[in-house]
Amino acid sequence: MKIVLFYHSLISDWNHGNAHFLRGVCSSLLHKGHDVIVYEPRGGWSLTSLLQEYGDKALTEFQVKFPHLNPNFYDPKDYDLKLMLEGADLVIVHEWNDADLVRAIGEYRLVRDFTLFFHDTHHRAVSAKVDMQQYDLRHYDGVLAFGNSLKEVYHQEQWHERVWTWHEAADLNTYYPIENKEYLGDVVWVGNWGDEERTQELHEFIIEPIKALKLKAKFYGVRYPQHAIDALKQAGIEYGGYLPASKVADTFSRYKTTIHVPRRFYRERLPGIPTIRPFEAMACKIPLLSAPWEDSEKLFTPGKDYLVAQNGQDMMILLAKVLTEPSFTNMMVTHAFQTVVSRHTCDHRAEELLEIYQECIAEKTKKGGLS
DSSP: OEEEEEOSOSSOOTTOTHHHHHHHHHHHHHHTTOEEEEEEETTOHHHHHHHHHHOTHHHHHHHHHOTTOOOEEEBTTBOOHHHHTTTOSEEEEESSSOHHHHHHHHHHTTTSOOEEEEEEOSSHHHHSHHHHTTOOOTTOSEEEESSHHHHHHHHHHTSOSOEEEOOOOBOTTTSOOOOOOOOSEEEEEEOOOOSSSSHHHHIIIIIHHHHHHTOOEEEEOSOOOHHHHHHHHHTTOEEOOOOOGGGHHHHHTTEEEEEEOOOHHHHHTSTTOOOSHHHHHHHTTOOEEEOSOOOTTOSSOBTTTBEEOSSHHHHHHHHHHHHHOHHHHHHHHHHHHHHHHHHOBHHHHHHHHHHHHHHHHHHHHHHTSOO
């Protein structure tokens, strides 16, 4: 089967966590024998930012780590859908694409028979509703939403009647346990500061507890304003800047625990969506602590896969626990790893995607034509 994907970037994971999942799913589909083509816009924001900050070595590292993945670049102002979609059976368009491209692919489907999905992995459906309303999904077979709460938004807003929940997951070829007893510190946090969506929470659940307990810690990520860097310095926390996905597993192995701090939109308006970081941490068998979030879909088991702190004081207690009780910590990371391996890998998601595709094909066959 020929699968064509339109995403912001396959190469760059600079402020683009979806690249982690995209790479894993593409790898799984290729392993299953499918022809997979990924298109990304030439001059995309994430890749441009990555090259400016990290240089050409970013391209070399990608090619070394993912030699089987070869993105195709297109000019956002001049592209040929007839050529790009030739022979396609399944087409997926990610929500981080220009609305004109989303509409054009939908309209092209009227003259070319393929199954077409829109893939949403962000909170813009609740944080930038006006922007999302610009997407014309009339000719799409359906939407792949990365959580049930996001699926419900699509139904409530009547953006599309056919929506499937398609969670993110861990790519076990990139995120896996590495035995390393020579620790560099106690706590590591991998995440972008971003748009002040969790500034207060980062202070309460990570920075202040680390400062109070005098732990050795390091932050990795991009888009850190000066006030954030100053706050880390005052707390005695080292700032490491951009960390390629290919180096996350090794980095996790050198610290004793990590912390998940959901952005406010996911905690308050899209409950049940963990985003990709917990999957990655559990796959690497690093103990995971979390600020409050509601696992309404029961993806994991609180207390067995990870620990939840209700406030900063709680977090200090839990940090002390995972750092001083190795038997409990080992039991938790083992349970979490088994949860991911048994239910939440990119191989699982590739199978789910193919099942959704077959469901659409069966329905079209039953109706005797295009949906």
